[in-house]
Amino acid sequence: MTSTLEIRDLHAGIEGKEILKGVNLTLRQGEIHALMGPNGSGKSTLAYVIMGHPHYEVYKGDILLDGESILDMSPDERARAGLFLAFQYPVAIPGVTVAHFLRQAVSAVRGYTAQKTEEGPVGSNLMPMREFRKELNEAMQMLGIDPSFARRYLNDGFSGGEKKRLEILQLAMLRPKFAILDETDSGLDIDAVRAVAEGVKRLVGPELGVLIITHYQRILNYIQPHYVHVFYDGRIVMSGGPELALKLEEKGYDWVREQFGEKEKVLVG
Numbered sequence: 001m002t003s004t005l006e007i008r009d010l011h012a013g014i015e016g017k018e019i020l021k022g023v024n025l026t027l028r029q030g031e032i033h034a035l036m037g038p039n040g041s042g043k044s045t046l047a048y049v050i051m052g053h054p055h056y057e058v059y060k061g062d063i064l065l066d067g068e069s070i071l072d073m074s075p076d077e078r079a080r081a082g083l084f085l086a087f088q089y090p091v092a093i094p095g096v097t098v099a100h101f102l103r104q105a106v107s108a109v110r111g112y113t114a115q116k117t118e119e120g121p122v123g124s125n126l127m128p129m130r131e132f133r134k135e136l137n138e139a140m141q142m143l144g145i146d147p148s149f150a151r152r153y154l155n156d157g158f159s160g161g162e163k164k165r166l167e168i169l170q171l172a173m174l175r176p177k178f179a180i181l182d183e184t185d186s187g188l189d190i191d192a193v194r195a196v197a198e199g200v201k202r203l204v205g206p207e208l209g210v211l212i213i214t215h216y217q218r219i220l221n222y223i224q225p226h227y228v229h230v231f232y233d234g235r236i237v238m239s240g241g242p243e244l245a246l247k248l249e250e251k252g253y254d255w256v257r258e259q260f261g262e263k264e265k266v267l268v269g
Contacts, residue, residue: 003029003066003082003177005050005209010061012049018059019045021234029177030206034220034245035213037231038253043213044088046231047182051085052078065177080109082177086167088186092155098166099150103132106173139172143199161192168199178209185219197222217249232256 010023019042027033037043049056050063052075062069070078093101107126126132140147145165155163164184171179181200185193197219204210204223212225220228220242228244229236232253237260238244248256 002206003209004064005083005178006064006067007046007050008062008064010046010049010063011059012045012056012061013059014045014056019234020049022061023235025229025236027178027209027211029209031227032204032210032212032223032225034225034228035211035231035236036215036228036245036248038256039215041231042234043231044182045234047085047180047211047213050078050180051075051083076108079174079176080111084171084174084176084179086164086171086179086181086184088183090155090158090163090167092153092158094153094156096154097150098152098154098169099136101154102136102150102170102173103127103129105170106132106135109174135173139169142202143169143172144195145169159192160187161189161195164188164192164196165199168196168203171200172203176208178211179203180211180213182213183215184212185214185216190218193219194222217245220245230256232260 005027007023007025010020011018012020021042023046025033035043035046045056049058052070052073054075058071063071065078065081065083070081070083073081103126110127112125112127136150137147140149143165149162149166149169152158155166158166167181167184184196184200188196200210200223210223212219212223214220224242225245226241228240228242230238230244230248237256
């Protein structure tokens, strides 16, 4: 059965300031949606609210995964339920290797637990090392990532492209139902954008729905979305096909500001 992520009339913000002003969006497994808009329009806020960032508050509306509200779920519970967020600015953690981090994350999301006995827990609550190594090597080979990458400290000294490729490696290992890519192309040169996009394309399929949040058309040259949404002033103001992204690339966002600055009606292009 195909899973669905549905955002209904979502109003949310931080410290009493409303940023999202009635977002409606439905994403199904197997679909690729692109969310495009100018800086400050609330795109990243939407990503954080979907994943349950504790600094943001939902004032109205709902987020449903397969028909069930996730608003009361913590971020880790949402991850176990099948949601994934690739960060715009991944954090470096010196001293923690990529392999160790990924084994911990995969084990937590897949629900590995130690066996309980009267004397207490026995065994490990981690994915068996042999099984983990096999999956990690297969994922790195598929994405064209050098095996030595696994021994490096998490994002420590990584280039922008390496940080974003690690996000895609996490996506490959965690196998979510839905992935939100928050400006994954930000700060990357053309070669790095192409490498990251190729990695995402290898993972896209009937069991993964993707929401690509971006300013620019360039990553969409490599990953063609089924739907493109224009985000402005905390809401989706226009939706269409891939041609809408080309229009934004050609004309920029000034026409969006002029046309929708005082309007709330959602148009279908």
